[in-house]
Amino acid sequence: MRNMRLKAALGMAGVLAMTAACCVVGPALAADSASTADEIVRGGEPDGDVQYPGKEYIVENYDKWDKIAEEYAPEIIRYSNGQLVQRTPTEYECPHWMQQSWTISYNTYYLDADNRGCNSCHADMNAMIENMEYKHATIDNKALETYSDVNQCISCHRDNGDDFGRLIHAIHYNERSGNKFAEGSNGTCQSCHDATADGNGMQLWDNVKHEALQGINKVENVQGEFASTQDKVQTQDELYSYDFVHGYYDHMRYACGPNGLDIDLPQSMFDEWEFTVDGNVNAPYTKKLPELVAEAEAAGVVVTKPSKMVCELNPIGGGGIGQAEITGIPVSWLIEKAGGYTEDTNSVRVIRADGSSRSGFDLSVLDKGYLVYKIDGEYLSARHGFPVMHWQETYDAQIFSKQINGYHVSSDVMKERVCGQVNQEDAHVNRPNVTVCGVPEGLIIQNGKPFTFNGYADAFDHPMKTVEFSMDGGETWTSFDVGDVDPAKWLWWSFTFTPEKEGAYVLSVRGTDIDGEVSYRNHEVLVNAKDEMPSEDEITEIGKIVDPAMANGDASGDQQ
Secondary structure, eight states: OOTTSSSEEEOOOHHHHHHHHHHHHHHHHTOHHHHHHHHHHOOOOOSSSOOOOTTHHHHHHHHHHHHHHTOOOOOEEOOSSEEEOOOOOOOOOOOOSSOOOOOOOIIIIIIGGGGHHHHHHHHHHHHHHOOOOOOOOOOTTTTTTTTOOOOHHHHHTTTTTHHHHHHHHHHHSSSTTTHHIIIIIIOOOOHEEEEESSSSOOOEHHHHHHHSSBBBOBTTTOOOEEESSSSSOOTTTTOOOOOOTSSSHHHHHHHHOOGGGGGGOOOHHHHHHHEEEEEESOOEEEEHHHHHHHHHHHHTTTTEEEEEEETTTOOTTTTOEEEEEEEEEHHHHHHHHTBOOOOOEEEEEEETTTTTOEEEEEEEGGGGGGEEEETTTTEGGGTTTTOEEEEEETSSSSGGOOSSSEEEEESOOOOOOSSBOOOOOOOOSSSSSEEEEEOOEEEEETSOOOOOEEEEEEEETSSSSHHHHHHHHTSOOOEEOOOOOOOOOEEEEEEOOOOOEEEEEEEEEEEEETTOOBSSSSSEEEEEEEEOOGGGGGEEEESSSBBBOOOTTOOGGGGG
C-alpha cells in the first residue's frame, strides 16, 4: 500500500475522478441486486457467458477497483523478531448492496487507515520512547514482548501535571517539529484523530479504529481453550527493572554509558557491605551482609520462592511486571534479631545506601518483606541493585529499593496504602490488569489453525477472580474462573482460538478480582488470519521505515 508517510501523495484530481466514476455507476446497478451483479460479471449461468448491453462497463468498473485494491493493499511489515504485522484489515468482500466490485478498499483508499494512528509514523513505539530527549522510565518489556500504545502514555501523563493532550499536540506542532510533522510526514488532524457526527467530537483514531474498520470478523461468545498458572518465572535478565526511577543509583549507572549499565560489580562489595537495623527496636545492630546471610541460613529462615514485582503505574498492556525466584531473609526475622519493635511502631523504612529513598511499609505486611540477595539462584546484577535489594510482596515496586543498607523501624509512615494507580475520579485504572503479551497490533496468523494468545492478569494485593474474552467488541464475554489465587504472584494465562474465516479478529480481554472490581479498560489486539502467508515482495522490514521522531534521522526499530 502506498503509505503517505513514505511515498508521494495521490493527486486530488485522481481522487475526484474516481469518486465521480463511482457516482455514475450507481444508477446502472440500482436495478440489480448484489447477487445479480455477481451473476452478470462472473457468469452465473452454466455457460458462464451472460451477456447484455453495457456489460463491458461493469467489467471495467470491477477491473478498476481490482487495481485500486492492489495499489492500496494494506501495508505489511516485519518486526525485528520476525513477526509479520498488517495493521489494517484486508477487505475480502464488498458489503454494500450497490455492489460494483469485490472490494472497495474502504479502509485504505477512503479512510487512509495505514496513514493514521501512532504506528503510521512510529512503527516501533518502544524504540521511539526509548530514544526520546526526555528520559522515560523503562515501560516496555522485551521478555514479555509488550508493545507501547497511546493509552499507556495517557494513563501515566494524565496525573503528572503535564496533561497528555496538551503536551502531545505541542510536540507535533511546535516550532521545532511542526514542519517535520506537517510536511515531512504529511501530518494533519486526521493522522491522529477521527471525526464523526455522533457528538463525541474528535476522538483518537487508535481508540475507535476497531469500530471504524471493515473486514473485522465478529465472533459471538468466543470459544477457546483456557489455561492459567502462577508458577511461570523469569530469569534475572528477563525480570524488568524500572530504571531511572530509583534515584541516584540508576542515574549513576546511566552516567556510565551503555557499557556501564550492566557492569559486573566486585564480590568484595558484597563481602564488605554493612547492614543496619535501627529505630524503634530494642537492640539495634550493624553487621556485614555475609554474616547476616550465614546466620539466617543457620537459623533456617532463608526463603526461596517465586514472587512477583509490579509497578504502581503499570498500565493496561504494559510491561511493568515480572516474576522470578527470589532468595532472601525475612525482614521480620531481622527485626526480631534486633530485640523486636517497640509499642509505638507502625512501619518500617527501607534505607537506600545513596540516601535517595526512605520508602516505608506498614507493619501489617511485615511478614511479606524480604531482604533479597539472589534472583534465579544468582547474586543480584547491577541492574537489580547488587549486593542486596528490598522485596515487598503485595506492594507495588516503588518500594523495591535497590542497593539498600538498612531498615529503620519507625512510627511516621502513613498506615493506609492503595496499590495501583487511581485517577481523578477515584477509579483504579490498572487494577485488575489483564494484558495480552507477544501480539503486536495487526499480527498475521494462519487461518484455520489454532493460535494461542498469552498474557498476565494481576490486581496488586487483590486476588484475581476471572479472566474474560470477547471477539465482538464487548457485546458478549466468555468468562473463566481462575480459582484460588495468591496475590503475591502473578497469574499467567493462555487462550487458544482457531479462526475459521479469513479476515481480521479483535480480541478484547479484561478481568475481575474477588471484590467484583472489573478492569477499567479492556486490552485489545487485532490479528489478521490469512489462508496464505505474505510473499517476501509484499513485506517491508521495520528497520527500513524512517521514524520522524528520531532526532538523528536514523531508522527506527532494530537499527537503533
